[in-house]
Amino acid sequence: MAQYDVIIVGAGPAGMTAAIYAARADMKVLLLDKLAPGGQIINTNEIQNYPGVGTINGAELAYQMFEHTQQFESITFDYGTVKEICEEGTEKKVICEEDGKEFTAKALILATGTQHRCLNIPGEDKFKGNGISWCAICDGAQYRDRDVVVIGGGNSAVEESIYLADMVKTLTIVTMFDLTADPIACDKLRAMDKVTIYPYQDVLEFEGEDKLTGVHFKSTKTGEETRVACDGVFEYIGLIPTTEYLKDTGLLNKFGYIEVDEKMHTAKAGVFAAGDCVTKNLRQVITACADGAIAAQEAAHYVQNLEG
Ligand SMILES: Cc1cc2nc3c(=O)[nH]c(=O)nc-3n(C[C@H](O)[C@H](O)[C@H](O)COP(=O)(O)OP(=O)(O)OC[C@H]3O[C@@H](n4cnc5c(N)ncnc54)[C@H](O)[C@@H]3O)c2cc1C
Incomplete structure (x- = not known):
């Protein structure tokens, strides 16, 4: 040896x-x-x-x-x-x-x-690798001109959102707090047309039968529940x-x-x-x-x- x-x-x-x-x-x-x-x-x-x-x-x-x-x-x-x-x-x-x-x-x-880290919520196991990804570089191209949700608001979430926003049709960011990434990167993301940000949300479920069709989440401030239709999700929650x-x-x-x-x-x-x-x-x-x-x-x- x-x-x-x-x-x-x-x-x-x-x-x-x-x-x-x-x-x-x-x-x-x-x-x-x-x-x-x-x-x-x-x-x-x-x-x-x-x-x-x-x-x-x-x-x-x-x-x-x-x-x-x-x-x-x-x-x-x-x-x-x-x-x-x-x-x-x-x-x-x-x-x-x-x-x-x-x-x-x-x-x-x-x-x-x-x-x-994973969210461990309903739908996550089912769509892991088939609708839910942790790598925009590896899987982002699959969602060109489609609707995508990013979960998270830290540096990785914001940087990868900026990368994805160039190729997707719409990008929705759902985060537990507000964006917490570097201010320059947050400003760049906020200024992008296709981007909608939902701060202070608890993600409840990834929805869909055979394929992922949407994300269901609830405001931690008002309790209001929202469903956003999407083709793909990228998780960056730590x-x-x-x-x-x-x-x-x-x-x-x-x-x-x-x-x-x-x-x-x-x-x-x-x-x-x-x-x-x-x-x-x-x-x-x-x-x-x-x-x-x-x-x-x-x-x-x-x-x-x-x-x-
Ligand atoms: C999406 C994203 C964007 C980022 N952007 C930036 C950025 O812009 N700037 C920046 O400075 N940092 C950035 N980072 C952080 C940066 O990537 C990390 O800080 C850095 O890679 C840490 O290096 P490391 O060597 O400690 O660990 P890692 O890069 O995680 O490497 C650990 C290695 O250990 C191997 N390994 C694990 N377990 C075992 C085992 N049991 N046996 C054998 N091998 C094993 C893994 O395969 C891996 O190759 C980013 C991270 C992510 C996820």
């Missing part, structure tokens, strides 16, 4: 940055992901707040980051869905869902990000950490995020964490990359100390 200095679980911006920094500190690195490298930015239309690149398509930025990791011979990328981590003496082991895939290293960096594989490790807070200190140390020696999966206030590409850099530097120090 190949022996690594550092295994990084998750090849999003945090994991890829950690790989680059660890390789530059002379570490032999395994970068593991259950999917293609890139993380959430693969499905992001435009990133406009990553310094030095102006406006860039998310998949393009992900590709450039991965290309950068491939400049280092000491970084190996592999596919694997980690289902458990454990310790054997000073060795850390990751066990994957795929048959027989296990890897060991002296240190671990956990960078498994977040996943979308994120939950992708940390089920750590559930009995004592590394998580009550919301499922990995607790770290300012040096990205978790409660276990030799286990570090970075990016959207850790406790923090701002979950963005730049903060994920910054966490990854710090975690890698700390992991390298840890390994060097072990070796004496």
Whole structure:
């Protein structure tokens, strides 16, 4: 079995940055992901707040980051869905869902990000992937010149609504509060002709027999109920950490995020964490990359100390 200095679980911006920094500190690195490298930015239309690149398509930025990791011979990328981590003496082991895939290293960096939150209301399971989507880049084109509802009012909801508004016939935004995204993006969305916004709403049901035909919601201020006909729904109501594989490790807070200190140390020696999966206030590409850099530097120090 190949022996690594550092295994990084998750090849999003945090994991890829950690790989680059660890390789530059002379570490032999395994970068593991259950999917293609890139993380959430693969499905992001435009990133406009990553310094030095102006406006860039998310998949393009992900590709450039991965290309950068491939400049280092000491970084190996592999596919694997980690289902458990454990310790054997000073060795850390990751066990994957795929048959027989296990890897060991002296240190671990956990960078498994977040996943979308669901509403868990009637109709959601029925139309998941067939009328209800969480990715405008992947599925938006299906709704060209059709009626679409976006659920949510934060940064992701507003940015993706601006992207969708260019192609759909009508765009209705239904949100629990008012729009809470960056003011510039909110103003741009509000100024768009096709857009109607329903703030302070509780979504009750996704309606339709064989196909989705509408959304039913109720005002949290007046109790008035509204039904909007639509062909597609995009949900952007927040994120939950992708940390089920750590559930009995004592590394998580009550919301499922990995607790770290300012040096990205978790409660276990030799286990570090970075990016959207850790406790923090701002979950963005730049903060994920910054966490990854710090975690890698700390992991390298840890390994060097072990070796004496
Ligand atoms: C719609 C949308 C728009 C956004 N727009 C912007 C923007 O404009 N600007 C900005 O700065 N940020 C934006 N963000 C946020 C940004 O995408 C994240 O902050 C960033 O991707 C976090 O990086 P990460 O590496 O921590 O996690 P992620 O990008 O989530 O990557 C985590 C990786 O871990 C892998 N993984 C998960 N579990 C396992 C497992 N058990 N085993 C192996 N691999 C696993 C996943 O497959 C994934 O590749 C946006 C996010 C969304 C959803």
